[in-house]
Amino acid sequence: MYEGVVQDLIDELGRLPGVGPKSAQRIAFHLLEADEDDVRRLAEVLLRVKETVHFCEICFNVAESNLCRVCADPQRDTTMICVVEESKDVVAIERTREFRGRYHVLGGALNPIEGIGPGDLHVTELMARLGDSTLTEIIIATNPNHTGEATASYLARQIGPMGIKVSRLASGLPVGGDLEYADEVTLGRAFEGRRVFA
Amino acid sequence: MRLRHLSLRDFRSYSEAEVDLTEGVTTFVGLNGQGKTNLVEAAGYLASLGSHRVSNDAPLVRFGAERAFVRAAVVRDSRETVLELEIVPGRANRARVGRSAATRPRDILGTLRTVLFAPEDLALVKGDPGERRRFLDELLVARQPRWAGARSDYDKILKQRNALLRSAQPVLRKGSRGGTLTPEEAVSRETTLDTLVEWNTHLAAVGASLVYARLRLLRDLAPHVASSYDEVSAGRSEARLTYVSSLPEAVAHRIADGEVPEREELEKAFHQAFEEMRQREIDRGVTLVGPHRDDVTLTLGELPAKGYASHGESWSFALALRLAAFHLLRNDLKTDPVLVLDDVFAELDAGRRERLAAMVADAEQVLITAAVAEDVPDALSGRTYYVTKGSVSAEEADAAPLTESGTTSGSPADATSDDGGADHDCRRRRQPRGRVHGRPDDARGTRREFGGGTRDVCCRGRPPDGSPSGVGSRSTGCRRTRVPSGVSTHASKPTRHGHTRRAQRTRRTQRSRPAAARQQHEATARGPRMECRCRRGHRDVTVGRSRRTGCRGPRLSRQLRERNSHGTGGVDGVGDPADLACVDDHPVDRAGRR
Numbered sequence A: 001m002y003e004g005v006v007q008d009l010i011d012e013l014g015r016l017p018g019v020g021p022k023s024a025q026r027i028a029f030h031l032l033e034a035d036e037d038d039v040r041r042l043a044e045v046l047l048r049v050k051e052t053v054h055f056c057e058i059c060f061n062v063a064e065s066n067l068c069r070v071c072a073d074p075q076r077d078t079t080m081i082c083v084v085e086e087s088k089d090v091v092a093i094e095r096t097r098e099f100r101g102r103y104h105v106l107g108g109a110l111n112p113i114e115g116i117g118p119g120d121l122h123v124t125e126l127m128a129r130l131g132d133s134t135l136t137e138i139i140i141a142t143n144p145n146h147t148g149e150a151t152a153s154y155l156a157r158q159i160g161p162m163g164i165k166v167s168r169l170a171s172g173l174p175v176g177g178d179l180e181y182a183d184e185v186t187l188g189r190a191f192e193g194r195r196v197f198a
Numbered sequence B: 001m002r003l004r005h006l007s008l009r010d011f012r013s014y015s016e017a018e019v020d021l022t023e024g025v026t027t028f029v030g031l032n033g034q035g036k037t038n039l040v041e042a043a044g045y046l047a048s049l050g051s052h053r054v055s056n057d058a059p060l061v062r063f064g065a066e067r068a069f070v071r072a073a074v075v076r077d078s079r080e081t082v083l084e085l086e087i088v089p090g091r092a093n094r095a096r097v098g099r100s101a102a103t104r105p106r107d108i109l110g111t112l113r114t115v116l117f118a119p120e121d122l123a124l125v126k127g128d129p130g131e132r133r134r135f136l137d138e139l140l141v142a143r144q145p146r147w148a149g150a151r152s153d154y155d156k157i158l159k160q161r162n163a164l165l166r167s168a169q170p171v172l173r174k175g176s177r178g179g180t181l182t183p184e185e186a187v188s189r190e191t192t193l194d195t196l197v198e199w200n201t202h203l204a205a206v207g208a209s210l211v212y213a214r215l216r217l218l219r220d221l222a223p224h225v226a227s228s229y230d231e232v233s234a235g236r237s238e239a240r241l242t243y244v245s246s247l248p249e250a251v252a253h254r255i256a257d258g259e260v261p262e263r264e265e266l267e268k269a270f271h272q273a274f275e276e277m278r279q280r281e282i283d284r285g286v287t288l289v290g291p292h293r294d295d296v297t298l299t300l301g302e303l304p305a306k307g308y309a310s311h312g313e314s315w316s317f318a319l320a321l322r323l324a325a326f327h328l329l330r331n332d333l334k335t336d337p338v339l340v341l342d343d344v345f346a347e348l349d350a351g352r353r354e355r356l357a358a359m360v361a362d363a364e365q366v367l368i369t370a371a372v373a374e375d376v377p378d379a380l381s382g383r384t385y386y387v388t389k390g391s392v393s394a395e396e397a398d399a400a401p402l403t404e405s406g407t408t409s410g411s412p413a414d415a416t417s418d419d420g421g422a423d424h425d426c427r428r429r430r431q432p433r434g435r436v437h438g439r440p441d442d443a444r445g446t447r448r449e450f451g452g453g454t455r456d457v458c459c460r461g462r463p464p465d466g467s468p469s470g471v472g473s474r475s476t477g478c479r480r481t482r483v484p485s486g487v488s489t490h491a492s493k494p495t496r497h498g499h500t501r502r503a504q505r506t507r508r509t510q511r512s513r514p515a516a517a518r519q520q521h522e523a524t525a526r527g528p529r530m531e532c533r534c535r536r537g538h539r540d541v542t543v544g545r546s547r548r549t550g551c552r553g554p555r556l557s558r559q560l561r562e563r564n565s566h567g568t569g570g571v572d573g574v575g576d577p578a579d580l581a582c583v584d585d586h587p588v589d590r591a592g593r594r
């Protein structure tokens, strides 16, 4: 244990994701030895990010005002909502320019090991958005791993009875992959999501 | 297929090793602790991404090094592929096939396939269900590498489901016992139960695939096991395998009768089980059904092998399982997997040795390790390498380690550097100063002829002529030569004295002991101090504490400890060999023999 404010700093840093007690200590001492200007710049950007960057009131994407860029755009298709785990997934999908609808950011995926249940995700808010009569399809684009799959099937089960089409982003064989080495689950999914050629 | 070249860097006791290999038989001869098993362990690791000796990677990296490298050139149908693997404990390993970019280690599975026989195999028959599950799953992956993915998916989903059951426990319990819930608890209970369905669905899907795959594997394997058993035991015994499923009885019965239900049916059975077991699963906080709870019963005629089979029969069964795996892969792949016989001949009686040798002699490539060349039957003659202190050479070393003078010049770091890989010969270290057993130029050392074959001097204080000469009378007369002289050593050769359980436990917790921790312990150790008898330079080891300090040498016998504590004994403990004992408290007889 260190004295007063040094220990406070270590404790605060230790609460950040991916920072253990040892790293927290290392970062703390790095900051203690750093130039005052550098530390001040870091502190200011931390505050500014908190003051200026918000989460979109509708979709929980990062936004610089009440609404994110997508939700604020009247040109976007309101019949489709694409559900993703994180804001960075919005950026990834936007880069493809394939999707013209709107998004919903859950803020994670179901993960009992980390204690994340439906109550910790923006599920209720998504349900509230389903009342929109122009909406016809929900595309679930959670990650194709076990937590993402569990989240996807949970959402599908919740939304299903409401009469809105629910689709899952196709996942399957990676480009450049080899059938022999594709695992059972991947191969199974690839079969389920097969396309008709002719 | 065969290995053309194997190279190691910072793997186990090797800082560097390059070994050329040819078709046919190659034998690595070396006393225990010299590193011969490490060579075949490395080959096995490339084939299965796991060691047959330890469950975590840390002991595989040479003491003081950060990472280990294993590279192998594999030839199949005269096409050569180079495999590379970088083992970094605590981090993701990296792999490469041919000249491609680094990939997930999983992607190298399938390029090299091995079937490995080891003394540990006895646990397949006598050990816990986990041993047999691992055998099945490893064979599944060796046959079709894609099962590695399903296997790891299953484990991940299982962990999530267990975590959910545990985290939901207090809430769920209260509700199901009829207690009244507060509104928040009611909501929490509802959402928890809601997501349990999701994990059920995914676990059932992957679990059903795994069980289905295991059942098909077993169906294909069973005839090979029966025929291999009869061949290796030279008799007719009806060796059978029965899958014991944790699924509901109706399905489990059909499975036990040898039926393979459809995958969809199994999946339904999973859901039924989750429904039926709900209360128990919630109470216990673990998943009670699935491939992780299944077993395979091995039977000989009408009796289960576990508990009823003799030592010899158990060995026959263990060998039959490995031989069956070999035949199955040979049929599937249209090429032979590389056959590895790690120190198994020393475990077998003369008959089984010869028959096993005859059965594997035609394999494309056979790699054998043995303490002495005489252990290997003549049917398996081929190239011989000599392994001494982490170096491999085609020439036999002139200075046999038996002449070791017993000085204390070795540094402590030296002592730990081959930890884990080491199975030290405590016979050597127990010899009092100036007493040399065996001819120095004869690696056979104290081996004696008796009982109709070469037998090793007993480690338990029974001279060879005093032990029953009978073959396989392991329970009354110990026949082992290479007494591991410490805890970790025992773990690496678990079956020698049937210490399987302890060995497994130790294997799980085993890790190389950092020198710092040892020094710290030595510094804080209480009691009378003396020089450690293991001659590895552990000075000031507390009497009777050598096991704790990490010294794997023999510790003092109880008598001497008492004498010491009464202040009457010689502090250096040298003098009467009867005062010395290895860590298992096997006394040494007056002549210095065990």
Ligand SMILES: [Zn+2]
Binding pocket: A056, A057, A058, A059, A060, A061, A067, A068, A069, A070, A071, A072
């Ligand atoms: Zn938005």
